[in-house]
Amino acid sequence: MNRSASESTEDHLERIAGLIEDKGYARVTDVAEALGVKPSTVSNMVRRLAVRGFVNYERYRGFSLTEEGREVAARIKARHQILTELFSLLELAPETVDQEVEEIEHHLRPQTLEIFRQMVNYWKSRPEELRAFLRFARKNA
């Protein structure tokens, strides 16, 4: 798979924030396992994230997110949630939702994400319109 550096950066940040949220800390081995990559890949990424001011990296003691790192990770997480919610509302299969979100999430401009967020809110508050749309989509598939 051909992935850009920024995609990988975002996935690492997202996963680190998730681990810290769940367990209180993130270790290279845990991030590597979660992302299905080699620990050396994660170590290199963590050093790059430290240079950019997103993580505090202490050799042998793991690492934590800086305030800026936490902010960026929160934006990445919110974006992931909006897309997951949208595709789930549209009744895509769960595994399709996960795959699509993982790939698309890195390529959206803020204004696109904003309109997706509005679609989620709109359909959640008007379930009968969502059902009508889904009927239309199935009929015309």
Ligand code: CA
């Ligand atoms: Ca991703």
